[in-house]
Amino acid sequence: MEEDMRERHAARIQGELLPGLDVVSVKSWEPVQVRRAPQGWKTLGCGNYAAVFAYPGDSRLAVKVYAPGRDGWEAERQVYRLLGEHPAYGRCFASGEHGGKRWLLLRRLHGKTLYDCLLQGVPIPEQAIRDVDAALDYAVSRGLRPHDVHGKNVMVQDGRGIVIDVSDFLKQESCEMWSDLKRAYRYAYKPLLGRKPFPVPGWAMDGLRSAYRRIRRRSKEQPCRDVLDETKAPPDGGAVSKP
Template structure:
């Protein structure tokens, strides 16, 4: 694929998409709201700060548009600049005015694989591990890598969302997902070819969040008690 987007796609974005698109981020903890998307543009996905859309005539590209007033655009451009070209990541073809044109990645998220009962081979996990190691070699810090941010395509692993790779704080989501893959998925779910309903996956996700929050609170409490004891001495 050419490293620059088609000229007519850019014209369509500036003349048809941006003037008419209506997106809003009401709560930074929840996905943004897309009130209006002009035809024939299609919504591919949305996060807490941005929406991802594509035009049927340019299906090899996606456009990621940040909601007004939400941060992250400059940071994401920086991440893509550092990553350059790698088979497990997308590439940035254009970035300006709070939107990016990216090379489209095809596949099924591991989250959806669990729901559909699709087998997830070890190679997918190895590919994602290698991609995250590559990102670290690019002076990045893989963060918020979970089942909805990684995909499988033709038996290979892909990393979809890199927007938080400049965050310095530790994140164990990918390591925790790998533990679940080797301890639960491969020995139990895969042999039975179980399809996990989205309600069950959401319950697991919420339970994980609660457990992580509890663990963080406990660690903070221990640190405070330790500091208090040191001050009393």
């Protein structure tokens, strides 16, 4: 993206979206809440750190705004810089901090998360699983450590797999989530739903998720997202606008 376009988008985000936006994190282990957003800025989704909005007038773009007090913004910018351009990842075109609010301008993804595919009975093709495998190998080749790759962080778009949340890829500890998910795909999804997918009820999905969390003994409070030394990141397009 050209520099002047980045600046125009940054001006719009900081002049139009952020002043009328109220995103809060009430409990660190629950999705953030969008209490108020300016007209025309539709919420696409909320994670435990940030909310993501459609960019009005350009369906190729989305804006992710971190809730005050939630870290991860710096790490996410760095990971996108290290990843560069790859078909199985999003892209960060610009980022900034304004009035205490931290934002990223991202490539908008139009697929469905694996979680939503299960809820809605939409088939999950093997190709998508292979794409994510290849994408994670690529991340390792860029010096990153894939982390927190689960059913809500992977999308299927036009039959291909895309990793949508890379903010934990700087963490040093290993994470088994993707291996576990692949095992579940191979030994449960393929035999039971592979031929004729049907919607899995929400209560069953929630039950499976909490059973998995118990088994893995994941703590509810999430630790900080680590940040690499800036000097180790190669330069690229993620322009940062001044507060």
